[in-house]
Amino acid sequence: MSERATPVTQPDEQSTATDDSEASADTGHRPVTTGAEAVVRALENAGVEYAFGVQGGAIMPVYDALYDSDIRHVTMAHEQGASHAADAYGIVSGEPGVCLATSGPGATNLVTGLADADMDSDPMIALTGQVPTAFVGNDAFQETDTTGVTTPVTKNNTFSSDPDRVGSDVSEAFALAREGRPGPTLVDLPKDITNAETDREPDEPKTPDTYHVQERADEEIVEAAAERIENAERPVMLLGGGVIKGEASEACREFAIEHEIPVITTMPGTGAFPEDHELSLEGAGMHGTGYANMAITLCDTLIGVGTRFDDRLTGGIDSFAPDAEVIHVDIDPAEISKNIYADYPLVGDAATVVSQLADAVESSPQAKKWRAQCQQWKTEYPMDYETPEDEPLKPEFVVEAVDEATSDRAIVTTGVGQHQMWAWQYWTYTEPRTWVSSHGLGTMGYGLPAAIGARLAADDDQEVICFDGDGSFLMTIQGLSVAVRENMDITFVVLNNEYVGMVRQWQDAFFEGRHSASEYSWCPEFDKLAEAFGANGFRIDDYDEVADVIEAALEYDGPSVIDAHIDPHANVYPMVPSGGDNGQFALTEDQL
Amino acid sequence: MTGGLQGPRPEERPRPAGRRNSQGFRIDPEVEATHDPRRTVISALVKHEPGVLAEASGLFSRRQFNIESLTVGPTEDESQARITMVVEEPDPGIDQIKKQLRKLIPVISVRELASDAMCRELALVKVTADDPAAVAAVADMYDAKTVDSSPETATFEITGARQKIEAAIETFSQFGIREVSRTGTTALARGTDVTGEPLTATESATEHPPEGYTADDD
Ligand SMILES: Cc1ncc(C[n+]2csc(CCOP(=O)(O)OP(=O)(O)O)c2C)c(N)n1
Ligand SMILES: [Mg+2]
Numbered sequence: 001m002s003e004r005a006t007p008v009t010q011p012d013e014q015s016t017a018t019d020d021s022e023a024s025a026d027t028g029h030r031p032v033t034t035g036a037e038a039v040v041r042a043l044e045n046a047g048v049e050y051a052f053g054v055q056g057g058a059i060m061p062v063y064d065a066l067y068d069s070d071i072r073h074v075t076m077a078h079e080q081g082a083s084h085a086a087d088a089y090g091i092v093s094g095e096p097g098v099c100l101a102t103s104g105p106g107a108t109n110l111v112t113g114l115a116d117a118d119m120d121s122d123p124m125i126a127l128t129g130q131v132p133t134a135f136v137g138n139d140a141f142q143e144t145d146t147t148g149v150t151t152p153v154t155k156n157n158t159f160s161s162d163p164d165r166v167g168s169d170v171s172e173a174f175a176l177a178r179e180g181r182p183g184p185t186l187v188d189l190p191k192d193i194t195n196a197e198t199d200r201e202p203d204e205p206k207t208p209d210t211y212h213v214q215e216r217a218d219e220e221i222v223e224a225a226a227e228r229i230e231n232a233e234r235p236v237m238l239l240g241g242g243v244i245k246g247e248a249s250e251a252c253r254e255f256a257i258e259h260e261i262p263v264i265t266t267m268p269g270t271g272a273f274p275e276d277h278e279l280s281l282e283g284a285g286m287h288g289t290g291y292a293n294m295a296i297t298l299c300d301t302l303i304g305v306g307t308r309f310d311d312r313l314t315g316g317i318d319s320f321a322p323d324a325e326v327i328h329v330d331i332d333p334a335e336i337s338k339n340i341y342a343d344y345p346l347v348g349d350a351a352t353v354v355s356q357l358a359d360a361v362e363s364s365p366q367a368k369k370w371r372a373q374c375q376q377w378k379t380e381y382p383m384d385y386e387t388p389e390d391e392p393l394k395p396e397f398v399v400e401a402v403d404e405a406t407s408d409r410a411i412v413t414t415g416v417g418q419h420q421m422w423a424w425q426y427w428t429y430t431e432p433r434t435w436v437s438s439h440g441l442g443t444m445g446y447g448l449p450a451a452i453g454a455r456l457a458a459d460d461d462q463e464v465i466c467f468d469g470d471g472s473f474l475m476t477i478q479g480l481s482v483a484v485r486e487n488m489d490i491t492f493v494v495l496n497n498e499y500v501g502m503v504r505q506w507q508d509a510f511f512e513g514r515h516s517a518s519e520y521s522w523c524p525e526f527d528k529l530a531e532a533f534g535a536n537g538f539r540i541d542d543y544d545e546v547a548d549v550i551e552a553a554l555e556y557d558g559p560s561v562i563d564a565h566i567d568p569h570a571n572v573y574p575m576v577p578s579g580g581d582n583g584q585f586a587l588t589e590d591q592l
Numbered sequence: 593m594t595g596g597l598q599g600p601r602p603e604e605r606p607r608p609a610g611r612r613n614s615q616g617f618r619i620d621p622e623v624e625a626t627h628d629p630r631r632t633v634i635s636a637l638v639k640h641e642p643g644v645l646a647e648a649s650g651l652f653s654r655r656q657f658n659i660e661s662l663t664v665g666p667t668e669d670e671s672q673a674r675i676t677m678v679v680e681e682p683d684p685g686i687d688q689i690k691k692q693l694r695k696l697i698p699v700i701s702v703r704e705l706a707s708d709a710m711c712r713e714l715a716l717v718k719v720t721a722d723d724p725a726a727v728a729a730v731a732d733m734y735d736a737k738t739v740d741s742s743p744e745t746a747t748f749e750i751t752g753a754r755q756k757i758e759a760a761i762e763t764f765s766q767f768g769i770r771e772v773s774r775t776g777t778t779a780l781a782r783g784t785d786v787t788g789e790p791l792t793a794t795e796s797a798t799e800h801p802p803e804g805y806t807a808d809d810d
Contacts, residue, residue, distance in 0.1 A: 151647055152654055156697045159642075176697070209791055210639065210700050290599055298608055309616075322610035322618060334691035337684060340616040381599040571595035583605060588596035 030068075032201055035160075036061035036194035038167025039127065039187075040069050042202035046174045048098055050074060050089060050456050052082040054109075056102020057142060058129025061194035063100070074456070074486065077478035079106050081449035083113020084476070087122045087184075088413060088436045088453030094247070096123040096177040096185075097453055103129045104142030107188075108149065112443055114184045115153040119440025120268055121245060123182035125173050126150075132192035133161065146188045155183030160193050167202025175205035180213035181332040182245055213331065217346035217353045225303075225327045225344035226360035232301035234323075234370040235261045238284070241268030241439070242306015242330060244432040246350035249273070252305060255354055259364040262374045264292045266307050267424060270435035275428045281374060285313040286576050287421040290381025290585060293574065295374050296321055297583030301365075303357075305329040306350045309339040310440065311579070319581035329353045381574070381587070383425060392567035393543060395419065395495045399426040402465055402493060405550050410463040411436060411454050415447040415472025417502040419495035421572040423467035434462075445475030448492065452479060455488045463554065466492045470523045471500040477529070483559040484534040491553045492535075492561045494526050497568040505571045509592045530561035540564040615684045627682030631660065633705040633779050634689060637788030639698040640666065640673040647696055648675055657681060657689050661713075661776030667788075672700065674788060676778045678754075701789040709787075711779040714749065715757045720768035721746040727767055734760040745770055 032038045039062050043051070052074045055063055066073050076082040079101040086097030101110050107128040117124045131140040147157045156176050160166040166189065173185040229235060237256050243249055249272045256263045256279055263273045264284045275282050284292035296302070302324040307313070314320040320340060328335075328342035329350055336345040346353050385396045399422050403410075412427055413436040414420040420437060429435050436454050438446040451466040458464055473494050483490055497504075498521040507515055527537030536556045538549045540563070553560035574585040577592060586592045613619045613626060638644045645664050652659050660678040667674045679689055686704065693702045705711075716739065721727050727746050731738065734756065736748035750760045754777060761772060781787040 147643065148646070151643075151650055208697055210697060290597070294605065298606060317614060317616050318611045319608070320612060320616075321608075322612050323608045324618075332695070334688065334695055336691075337616065338688060340612070341618070341684075381597065384598065385595070569595075573595055573597045583607060584602040586602070587599050591602055 032167065032199055033197060034061065034065065034194065035163040035166040035189075035196050035198055036065040038163070038198060038200060038202050039170050039189065039194060040065040040071070042167045042170035042174065042205075043071055043098060044069060045202060046171065046205050047095065051098040051100055052076050052085040052089075052453065053100030054079050054082060054102070054106060056106045056129060058103035058131055058191045059100055059106065059127070059189070060129070061191060062127060062129065062189060074452070074482065076449070076452075077481050078476065079109030080112050080445070081452070081476055081479040081482070083110045083124075083126065084116065084443070084446050084449035085453035086124050086126070087113055087117045087120075088450035089457045090117070090123040090182070091436050092411060092433050092454045092457035094123070094245070094433070096125045096174055096182075098125050098127070100127045101129070102142065103131055103146065104144045107144055107146040111149060111153060112441075114150055114186065116438050116441040116443045116446065117184035118153045118155065120438070121182050121241060122184065123177045124184040125170075125177045126184060126186040127170065128186060128188050129194075130159070130188045130190040133190045134192065136190065146186070150186050153184070154186050157186040157188065159188045160190065163193050163196035163198040164200040166193050166198075167200060171202045171205040172208060175207045176211065179207050180211070181242070213349070214333070214347050215349045215352050217329070217348040217356055219356070221344055221346055222353070222356045222360050225346060226357055226362070228301055228325055228327065228344060229259070229303065229357070229361050229365060230363050232365040233367060234298060234300040235365050235367055236295050236299040236302055236324075237261050237263045238266065238296065238302055238304040238307055239263060239269040239272040240266040240305060240307025242350050243269055243272040244306075246306055246331065248305065248350035248354050249432045251351050251354040251358070255358050258358070259361065260367065260371060261303070261365070262295055262371060264288075264296055266310070266313050267437065268439045269307065270424065271429040271432045274430040276430055278375070281378070283424065284582065285315065286578075287425065287572050287574065288576075288582075288585075289383060289425070290574050290587070291374060291377035293576065293582040293585050294377045294381070297581070299324045301325055301327070303327045303329075305354060306331070308335045311339075312439075314339065315576045315582045316579045319583065387543060389543060393540065393546070393564065395422045395497075395566045395570055396426045397543065398493065398495060398540070398546060398564050398566065399423055399467065401546050402491070402550055403427045405547075405554055406463045406465065407461070409434060409459075409461070410465055411458055413437065413447045413450040413454055413464070413466045415468040415475075416442045416444045417469040417472060417500065418497070418505060418570070418572050419467050419469040419472070419501070422495065425572075444469070444472040447472055448476045449479045451490045451492065452483055452486075452488060455483075455490050464490045466490060468492060468494050469501065470494055470496045470498060470520050470526070473526065474523060480530065480533045480535055480559065480561070487558045489557055490559045492530075492559065494561065494563050496523070496526065496563055496565050497570065498523065499568055501568075501570075502572070508571075509577075509589055526561055526563035530559075536560040538562045615682070627684060629658070629680050629682050629685070631678060631680045632686060633709055633711060633777065634677045634679055634686075634693070634702065635705055635779060635787050636675040636677070636693050636702045637667070637700040637790065638673050638675055639700065640671055641698055644673065644696075644698045645675070647698070648693065651692055651696065652689075655688070655692060657685065663776040663778050665778065669790070672790070674778075676776075678777045700791050703788065705779055705781055705787065706785070709779050709781050711753050711777050712751055713754055713757050713775055713777045714751045715761065715772060715774040716747055716749055717761060717764050717772050718745055718747040718770040719764050720744060720770060723767065727764075730760075730763050730767075733763070736760060
């Protein structure tokens with residue numbers, strides 16, 4: 001590398017420096033002198049507490065400015081981890097998570113996390129270094145067209161070209177990530193811009209004047225929807241991730257309980273409604289419960305809030321809630337009637353529109369028979385499993401055992417695969433922002449870095465549990481070093497089936513059991529690997545070890561890894577194959 | 593394989609009466625209902641800044657919108673540009689195009705123009721001019737201006753609605769067409785009707801038409 005880091009003052013020397021007469025009167029901060037300082041000031045003004053990233057040539061000026069800031073930078077082992085940590089921080093805290101990377105490979109390593117956040121509408125902001133403006137377009141060392149690469153996977157991105165504007169660019173990106181339908185934003189920061197002199201303090205975080213968010217839905221449609229609800233015979237509420245992001249869980253809960261409407265959550269909506277409530281049917285879709293899939297298929301009125309009717313939820317469109325008039329509440333007008341036609345399109349903020357509906361609905365639907373039917377489906381399609389002592393450990397048992405050993409507010413993160421589905425199905429979620437997973441993109445390797453982000457956003461008394469698969473864990477395992485360095489209290493539970501199990505399950509069902517590239521017995525021993533990283537490692541093979549190991553891992557104040565060797569042939573049910581009919585979910589392989 | 597749950601088998605379960613078409617509309621199971629594509633003009637007023645066109649065209653390819661032509665150029669306000677698109681999609685697709693465009697941050701406003709909007713395109717048509725008199729007669733018929741002529745070729749400028757340009761090219765083709773370059777359609781709404789709502793302080797999301805409308809309401 002051609003340049004050296006500028007010598008920097010130690011944090012404690014710097015704190016005396018802030019007492020200078022130079023300190024700007026309103027913020028108590030030293031005045032901005034460079035573009036990089038303006039960038040950091042914009043983050044400080046937005047209340048940012050943590051940033052996740054990896055150093056590198058083009059981003060060095062920003063890191064140098066961070067050195068003097070109270071923002072705690074968490075050095076990650078890989079930029080992908082930084083992006084997922086920021087994403088999870090955003091999910092748990094509700095405020096945009098921040099990640100940083102250098103130009104070129106640093107920026108491209110963030111792309112998976114940006115795409116993940118974009119699919120799941122998670123608030124996040126990425127700051128990437130870029131080669132100096134004069135080199136842009138010349139294929140300079142570590143030059144990538146970062147805004148070009150990330151346009152399709154961000155809510156918005158900006159190439160900063162003016163040192164006097166660079167701080168405000170970051171403020172604006174922050175506001176855009178958070179407001180309306182949240183999403184990831186990116187600011188590309190050429191090194192000459194961050195190095196340049198400027199005394200311009202960034203503007204307040206504010207969305208651009210072309211950006212509009214409609215808060216309240218059209219009153220006429222609200223009235224019509226309310227009438228439909230009053231007359232419904234088989235109503236269902238479908239709560240999506242937008243309910244949690246829009247802080248509408250409370251309003252939805254009250255509405256459902258007041259009018260005794262059965263509730264289904266989408267996977268990102270998990271925790272929007274307590275799963276231990278009798279109105280809860282839990283999740284629907286590909287691996288949803290039998291009762292939720294029966295109810296969503298046979299309902300006559302579907303009140304979808306903050307959901308984009310993703311294909312993993314709907315299955316085949318032709319058979320999705322085909323008898324239902326659809327009331328669709330969403331803050332993004334483009335989601336309305338995108339996949340499922342909305343008979344009652346309600347554009348607006350979830351909490352606002354649900355309270356509009358609550359005001360408009362005068363009488364509850366006469367749905368006693370329907371509720372009884374839903375309860376009956378619960379008994380007809382129980383999520384039961386057996387645990388014969390002489391057979392390998394069942395993953396469902398491990399999930400339930402950890403749930404029992406932790407508080408209601410414990411946070412679960414996951415990788416992607418069967419373990420993700422078991423963690424979703426067999427843990428009882430009762431609070432919003434306790435389920436942190438990769439839904440739309442389905443990113444293996446999400447769980448570990450997500451647990452790091454979640455840990456920093458969570459309250460100290462909230463346990464953070466990462467259920468991971470052996471394949472997923474291996475993808476981002478380098479991040480364990482960060483959890484060790486920061487002594488983060490996280491319990492990683494690897495549901496180790498020595499397969500990329502979800503693939504193996506599909507091979508058995510759809511490819512005549514030909515296990516092409518899905519066998520993973522070559523994985524390292526994760527308990528020993530954990531010890532090598534400096535974490536606490538455990539291994540479970542039998543039922544009688546489960547309770548004690550979980551207790552010891554939870555008790556340990558720092559990262560623990562439980563390598564739980566489960567039944568390698570365990571499958572996830574119910575299952576609706578891609579494009580299938582939700583009501584025709586398979587309960588066993590021969591029904592597929 | 594292990595795992596599996598208890599419960600009535602798929603064929604034992606009650607089934608719904610209805611179904612939906614591929615666009616998510618509930619339909620009468622007896623009738624095959626689809627929406628036919630139609631051609632329409634969408635005009636977007638955007639901030640004149642780098643990357644806007646790439647962002648808009650990226651959106652179309654990514655979402656597989658069927659775009660017949662797309663033009664961009666400056667407007668009366670130098671900080672703004674106008675993108676004019678001729679699209680051919682069924683109503684739900686047209687609806688999606690408008691909504692997805694509105695989501696792009698540099699986009700100020702989007703509307704679908706009425707069928708009587710003024711639509712014009714310019715074409716340069718280079719033909720073999722072995723018979724100059726006959727070529728000139730055809731040019732006359734379409735109000736085409738001669739832009740260039742050489743011993744072998746003549747190049748004409750034709751402006752008009754798409755149909756006129758197509759008819760002209762068709763007629764010129766008897767002489768042998770060497771090359772054609774067309775600009776694609778640009779358009780403005782008629783009379784006092786405004787093509788693109790400019791940015792104003794009071795503008796709010798209510799500018800967006802109510803959901804559930806059909807594109808024809810614009
Ligand atoms: C980055 C990435 N690569 C590939 C896939 C495809 N894929 C989906 S699930 C799965 C299996 C995951 O295996 P593991 O993490 O061991 O979880 P398991 O299904 O065994 O519980 C794979 C390979 C993916 N989702 N993400
Ligand atoms: Mg596995």
